Amino acid sequence: MEDLIIIGAAPAGLTAGLYAARARLNTILLEKLSPGGQLITTDLVENYPGFPEGISGFELVDRMKRQVEKFELEIRNQEVVRLELNKGKKVIVTDREEFESKALILACGATPRKLGIQGEAIFTGKGVSYCATCDGPFYRDQEVAVIGGGDTAVEEALFLTRFASKVHIVHRRDELRATRLLQERGLASEKIAFIWDTIPTRITGSTAVEGVDLKNVKTGKEFHLPVEGVFAFIGYSPNNDLVEGQLELDEYGFVLTNNDMETSVPGVFAAGDIRSKLLRQVSTAVGEGATAAFAAERYIESLETG
Amino acid sequence: MADLLQVTDDSFDDEIINSDMPVMVDFWAEWCGPCKMVGPVVEELAQEYEGKIKIAKMDVDKNRQTPVRFGIRNIPTLIMFKGGEVVRTIVGAQTKNQLDEELKKLL
Numbered sequence: 282m283e284d285l286i287i288i289g290a291a292p293a294g295l296t297a298g299l300y301a302a303r304a305r306l307n308t309i310l311l312e313k314l315s316p317g318g319q320l321i322t323t324d325l326v327e328n329y330p331g332f333p334e335g336i337s338g339f340e341l342v343d344r345m346k347r348q349v350e351k352f353e354l355e356i357r358n359q360e361v362v363r364l365e366l367n368k369g370k371k372v373i374v375t376d377r378e379e380f381e382s383k384a385l386i387l388a389c390g391a392t393p394r395k396l397g398i399q400g401e402a403i404f405t406g407k408g409v410s411y412c413a414t415c416d417g418p419f420y421r422d423q424e425v426a427v428i429g430g431g432d433t434a435v436e437e438a439l440f441l442t443r444f445a446s447k448v449h450i451v452h453r454r455d456e457l458r459a460t461r462l463l464q465e466r467g468l469a470s471e472k473i474a475f476i477w478d479t480i481p482t483r484i485t486g487s488t489a490v491e492g493v494d495l496k497n498v499k500t501g502k503e504f505h506l507p508v509e510g511v512f513a514f515i516g517y518s519p520n521n522d523l524v525e526g527q528l529e530l531d532e533y534g535f536v537l538t539n540n541d542m543e544t545s546v547p548g549v550f551a552a553g554d555i556r557s558k559l560l561r562q563v564s565t566a567v568g569e570g571a572t573a574a575f576a577a578e579r580y581i582e583s584l585e586t587g
Numbered sequence: 588m589a590d591l592l593q594v595t596d597d598s599f600d601d602e603i604i605n606s607d608m609p610v611m612v613d614f615w616a617e618w619c620g621p622c623k624m625v626g627p628v629v630e631e632l633a634q635e636y637e638g639k640i641k642i643a644k645m646d647v648d649k650n651r652q653t654p655v656r657f658g659i660r661n662i663p664t665l666i667m668f669k670g671g672e673v674v675r676t677i678v679g680a681q682t683k684n685q686l687d688e689e690l691k692k693l694l
Contacts, residue, residue, distance in 0.1 A: 313682045313683075313684075314624040314625070314628070314680055314682060315623065315624040315625075315626075315627055315628075317620060317623075317624055321620030321621060321623065321624060322620045322621060323620075338620060339620050339623065358627075358628075358683065360682045360683075360684055376682075376683075376684045405661070405678055405679075406659075406660065406661045406664060406676065406678030406679075407658060407660055407661075408660055410660070410661050412619075412620075412621065412661075414618065414619065414620060415618075415619040415620070415621055415622070415661060415662050415663075416660060416661045416662065418616070418618060418648070419654075419659075419660045419661075420660075488658065489658055489660065510660065
């Protein structure tokens, strides 16, 4: 039996792994892809302390990965398909193996939320995107729409201005939710136009995206915006498939924990974007990962002392 | 990465369209984080399917014609070919398991 299994190798999971490895817990970190999670799609991280010039998401992940490797954390490239979360031992079934552990840290993250409108699914890969850093360069000298008004929407819109001739930010409110600094940059950009109080209702096109139908939520007026790309950044859905029905979740499906990151099942902890919380950032994820690992260590010790 | 077949606009028809074996092409670019997450998985699969399915990569930054030809606007995109015809297009990062399932169907 392992002491600890961690699921997910992004900032929360890698930090939990760092602390667990240094605590000499017998730990395995499971990751279905390569390490990185959503951070890997971030062009430049400017709000993680210690990097005054900013650092690319890819570089930051790479550094975190090298750091855990230094302390000999075992990372296995496996996808977890089923969990049995009991008060006693935790059972973790992957596509290749079955593990038992005393404690478990869920750092499974979250996934960009879908718009849930007509045309979205069929045009994914043909003009609908959730990753500006991946797909932005395909839109050189073209017009694109960004849906959303938070940090990610504005950051990605600013990134897209490097390629697109015009970026239309479509936001359902009449003001942005993004951090003030990002708002200032977005409003100052000559390439960014804002369409306020408006939601998308349908993505149109024949073989690829040719436009998006919009609706003003205040006036009810419907209109069409011709664009070649639609980038959706309207928030995140928790990657909670493995734990639904086993753990207490909030109304949006994020995992509820106490201050020590412990979930409703003793010995099961959660850290990072999958957790129910106010702010989803690298800086919050790493703190939670550290806390979860420390709490897991104490939990394991309590089992041993009875 | 070095030994995985890298195709270009010039070599695409010879290597992919006219291939006797089924083929999977991983369209990627240096700028794309998720592509780097998929890369190692594609390389592992290339070894496992050696002699059965040809697995290649194309850098869309250096090759602009082929992505346009197949209407690629998101990366990573993986396209599977059989007898020169597109049989499946997969958009976005996938796990090894998911790709393995798709490759089995291609055999």
